[in-house]
Amino acid sequence: xxxxxxxxxxxxxxxxxxxxxxxxxxxxxxxxxxxxxxxxxxxxxxxxxxxxxxxxxxxxxxxxxxxxxxxxxxxxxxxxxxxxxxxxxxxxxxxxxxxxxxxxxxxxxxxxxxxxxxxxxxxxxxxxxxxxxxxxxxxxxxxxxxxxxxxxxxxxxxxxxxxxxxxxxxxxxxxxxxxxxxxxxxxxxxxxxxxxxxxxxxxxxxxxxxxxxxxxxxxxxxxxxxxxxxxxxxxxxxxxxxxxxxxxxxxxxxxxxxxxxxxxxxxxxxxxxxxxxxxxxxxxxxxxxxxxxxxxxxxxxxxxxxxxxxxxxxxxxxxxxxxxxxxxxxxxxxxxxxxxxxxxxxxxxxxxxxxxxxxxxxxxxxxxxxxxxxxxxxxxxxxxxxxxxxx
Amino acid sequence: xxxxxxxxxxxxxxxxxxxxxxxxxxxxxxxxxxxxxxxxxxxxxxxxxxxxxxxxxxxxxxxxxxxxxxxxxxxxxxxxxxxxxxxxxxxxxxxxxxxxxxxxxxxxxxxxxxxxxxxxxxxxxxxxxxxxxxxxxxxxxxxxxxxxxxxxxxxxxxxxxxxxxxxxxxxxxxxxxxxxxxxxxxxxxxxxxxxxxxxxxxxxxxxxxxxxxxxxxxxxxxxxxxxxxxxxxxxxxxxxxxxxxxxxxx
Numbered sequence: 001x002x003x004x005x006x007x008x009x010x011x012x013x014x015x016x017x018x019x020x021x022x023x024x025x026x027x028x029x030x031x032x033x034x035x036x037x038x039x040x041x042x043x044x045x046x047x048x049x050x051x052x053x054x055x056x057x058x059x060x061x062x063x064x065x066x067x068x069x070x071x072x073x074x075x076x077x078x079x080x081x082x083x084x085x086x087x088x089x090x091x092x093x094x095x096x097x098x099x100x101x102x103x104x105x106x107x108x109x110x111x112x113x114x115x116x117x118x119x120x121x122x123x124x125x126x127x128x129x130x131x132x133x134x135x136x137x138x139x140x141x142x143x144x145x146x147x148x149x150x151x152x153x154x155x156x157x158x159x160x161x162x163x164x165x166x167x168x169x170x171x172x173x174x175x176x177x178x179x180x181x182x183x184x185x186x187x188x189x190x191x192x193x194x195x196x197x198x199x200x201x202x203x204x205x206x207x208x209x210x211x212x213x214x215x216x217x218x219x220x221x222x223x224x225x226x227x228x229x230x231x232x233x234x235x236x237x238x239x240x241x242x243x244x245x246x247x248x249x250x251x252x253x254x255x256x257x258x259x260x261x262x263x264x265x266x267x268x269x270x271x272x273x274x275x276x277x278x279x280x281x282x283x284x285x286x287x288x289x290x291x292x293x294x295x296x297x298x299x300x301x302x303x304x305x306x307x308x309x310x311x312x313x314x315x316x317x318x319x320x321x322x323x324x325x326x327x328x329x330x331x332x333x334x335x336x337x338x339x340x341x342x343x344x345x346x347x348x349x350x351x352x353x354x355x356x357x358x359x360x361x362x363x364x365x366x367x368x369x370x371x372x373x374x375x376x377x378x379x380x381x382x383x384x385x386x387x388x389x390x391x
Numbered sequence: 392x393x394x395x396x397x398x399x400x401x402x403x404x405x406x407x408x409x410x411x412x413x414x415x416x417x418x419x420x421x422x423x424x425x426x427x428x429x430x431x432x433x434x435x436x437x438x439x440x441x442x443x444x445x446x447x448x449x450x451x452x453x454x455x456x457x458x459x460x461x462x463x464x465x466x467x468x469x470x471x472x473x474x475x476x477x478x479x480x481x482x483x484x485x486x487x488x489x490x491x492x493x494x495x496x497x498x499x500x501x502x503x504x505x506x507x508x509x510x511x512x513x514x515x516x517x518x519x520x521x522x523x524x525x526x527x528x529x530x531x532x533x534x535x536x537x538x539x540x541x542x543x544x545x546x547x548x549x550x551x552x553x554x555x556x557x558x559x560x561x562x563x564x565x566x567x568x569x570x571x572x573x574x575x576x577x578x579x580x581x582x583x584x585x586x587x588x589x590x591x592x593x594x595x596x597x598x599x600x601x602x603x604x605x606x607x608x609x610x611x612x613x614x615x616x617x618x619x620x621x622x623x624x625x626x627x628x629x630x631x632x633x634x635x636x637x638x639x640x641x
Contacts, residue, residue: 037444078497144509146447148451151491
């Protein structure tokens with residue numbers, strides 16, 4: 001459940017929020033407008049500092065800009081235009097994991113990944129709408145970080161489909177060096193995004209990092225001071241994270257209750273089925289207390305061994321699903337019009353609580369069931385017992 | 392002595408007549424006087440635009456050729472990133488050429504709302520540079536003294552549809568006949584932009600401001616854009632070829 005729920009946040013974190021992200025205070029206030037004139041400056045130094053001080057995360061710069069994509073005719077005049085959402089990610093750096101986390105090699109529908117700053121990937125839908133071919137040149141029209149009108153030529157090297165509904169409808173992906181040239185943003189970035197190395201989203205950890213960073217590095221009086229946001233701080237993600245946590249508790253609660261009832265019932269039934277055996281043991285001289293304690297000890301041992309075996313099998317399966325996942329690509333393709341950022345592959349997650357959570361129903365319920373069934377021992381009268389044995 | 396008194400009286404009476412005449416000036420005459428100062432058959436000017444951004448200021452230099460209200464051609468001279476960028480306005484069409492991309496792009500639709508070179512002026516502002524009398528119906532709201540100078544306060548309401556600013560308020564200097572201060576409003580009455588001008592000089596027989604300040608009132612913390620006219624020549628012969636699209640690439 002944790003792994004699947006985490007998958008829902010993965011898409012959002014990769015496309016927009018990161019597990020944590022840093023921007024200037026002024027940019028944060030107007031972030032809906034993508035105000036690159038308020039972008040972070042001195043990004044290389046910031047990245048080096050973040051990598052050193054917050055090494056539990058990997059950090060990557062990003063530039064987001066909106067503009068127009070202009071397709072020229074053979075005379076260089078405008079043939080077609082379309083609004084475009086340009087995302088500049090770090091594709092070329094040696095240690096960058098952007099191609100891996102965006103799964104670009106898998107999501108490439110035609111062509112190849114960009115190798116130069118002036119090469120671009122277009123979303124399949126945008127590419128089809130503009131009736132383009134791989135290798136054609138398109139002009140990106142936007143504003144520089146100084147607000148000046150700018151045009152920049154990019155060569156289309158391929159197309160991608162993220163299956164993210166409206167999100168990638170008008171998206172183009174460029175290496176950040178290309179966007180920096182186009183928007184005159186040398187050593188600047190709209191945002192710096194941070195991800196845990198395992199890509200597992202831990203809400204509490206991201207909140208802790210945010211608190212620590214903002215306490216140490218963010219000046220509330222300086223508009224251009226960097227400020228860190230956790231995933232839950234973006235748009236309505238906080239509500240979703242809380243809702244997710246609540247749903248997890250409810251599902252876990254229901255599941256535990258069912259398992260406990262089943263195991264309790266099992267303990268109860270096995271106790272009741274041993275009615276004759278208990279009677280015999282009492283008849284041959286064992287005290288009621290001895291019989292009762294022996295039954296509980298049995299229940300503890302059986303519950304413990306069962307839980308260890310069950311946990312081992314469960315964790316092995318979870319680990320397999322964590323590494324391989326369940327691919328729902330075909331099913332989700334039919335939902336391509338949805339606004340939700342859904343992952344195509346659902347992964348499980350081996351979490352520390354998996355190692356002990358099974359003991360609660362496995363041992364406790366079995367023992368409780370046995371204890372309840374064992375109560376009958378104390379209700380048995382010796383006279384009645386001999387009468388039963390006679391028959 | 393007697394002659395001197397008579398001469399003074401004559402001068403005073405002429406001055407009074409002149410001032411009374413100015414008092415009785417109609418709003419349309421005011422608008423015509425403004426248009427006569429600001430518009431001419433043709434203009435060639437070099438200017439400097441200082442864009443005060445939220446972080447830093449940039450200076451953009453350009454040379455512009457204008458004929459009437461329909462044709463304008465601007466070539467940007469500096470900074471290096473903008474040098475060689477050209478802009479052509481022909482009637483209701485606007486093109487821009489960037490040497491980096493070697494592309495001529497027509498600016499239309501919502502792009503007209505974008506700012507020119509990051510300034511507080513939009514392309515729409517450039518496109519709507521037309522005599523006020525042709526676009527607005529004016530009402531005189533009163534007079535105000537600003538910096539010891541008398542100003543007529545005019546409220547202008549659009550008489551044609553589709554204007555970016557359906558309403559304007561002008562503070563017109565009674566001597567220069569120039570709108571020294573202006574507020575531009577949306578139909579709802581919300582202020583969108585404000586402008587002011589100073590450095591008024593008599594150039595070729597007309598009063599003309601050499602420094603304008605534009606401010607986009609919707610941009611929070613905007614410090615505005617200064618536009619300084621460094622040199623200007625009115626009514627110069629400009630050949631038609633200056634406004635051809637072919638010249639954009641040259």
